[in-house]
Amino acid sequence: MRSAAAEAVAQEIGVTADSVNRYRRGARKHPRVDVAAKIDEAVRARWQPQVRRRRQRQAAATGGITVETRVRFGYTAPIGTTDDGRFRRLTVHLPPEYAGRLFDARDAGASDQQMRQIIADGFKDVYFQGGGARAMGLPDVAINDIDYLDLDY
Numbered sequence: 117m118r119s120a121a122a123e124a125v126a127q128e129i130g131v132t133a134d135s136v137n138r139y140r141r142g143a144r145k146h147p148r149v150d151v152a153a154k155i156d157e158a159v160r161a162r163w164q165p166q167v168r169r170r171r172q173r174q175a176a177a178t179g180g181i182t183v184e185t186r187v188r189f190g191y192t193a194p195i196g197t198t199d200d201g202r203f204r205r206l207t208v209h210l211p212p213e214y215a216g217r218l219f220d221a222r223d224a225g226a227s228d229q230q231m232r233q234i235i236a237d238g239f240k241d242v243y244f245q246g247g248g249a250r251a252m253g254l255p256d257v258a259i260n261d262i263d264y265l266d267l268d269y
Contacts, residue, residue, distance in 0.1 A: 125158040175269035176216035182209045183235055186263035203263060206243060214238035215269060232259040 119133075122140070126133040131151065138144045139155045175181050184207040217234045240257040241247065 121159055121162045124162065125155055128158055129154045131155075171269055172215070172219050176212055176219055178212055179215070179269060180209055180211045181215035181218065182207065182268040183238070184266040184268070185235075187259050187265070188261040189236070189239070190258040190260040203261070206239070208239060208243050210235075210238035210242055218267075232262075235259060235265075 119137075122133045122136040126136045129151065135144075136155050136159070139152050140159060186203055186205045188203050214234060214237070218231065221230055221234060236257045236259045239259075244250075244257060
């Protein structure tokens with residue numbers, strides 16, 4: 117079965133659509149390295165943006181977003197308490213509301229600080245306050261230092 121992407125890639129790099137499909141599914145065991153790299157790059161350039169947009173819409177509507185990170189939060193707490201400012205390694209699933217806010221902010225050209233604040237708001241709500249079950253007096257949370265941050269949606 118020929119796809120529009122395979123046809124476009126084939127035309128772009130000068131091979132047949134069947135060759136493109138054989139390269140992509142690995143049926144050709146010894147593809148020319150330059151041709152295989154061109155095919156892979158061209159197909160990904162066309163396919164990935166569509167998949168990413170679909171996954172982002174799904175995350176913002178129903179799925180939410182999982183944030184894995186090691187960060188230092190900023191907020192006021194007594195020294196020596198478990199809330200004392202230190203690096204924390206967390207994996208937290210944020211509801212769709214935060215996924216939507218993140219994608220909308222990114223699309224609007226938000227700064228790094230604005231994106232951090234959206235994640236910090238989500239962590240405050242989900243991780244620190246347990247969705248309204250604890251720590252209701254916690255002031256705003258800020259992300260001060262990021263060691264790493266990985267988003268999965």
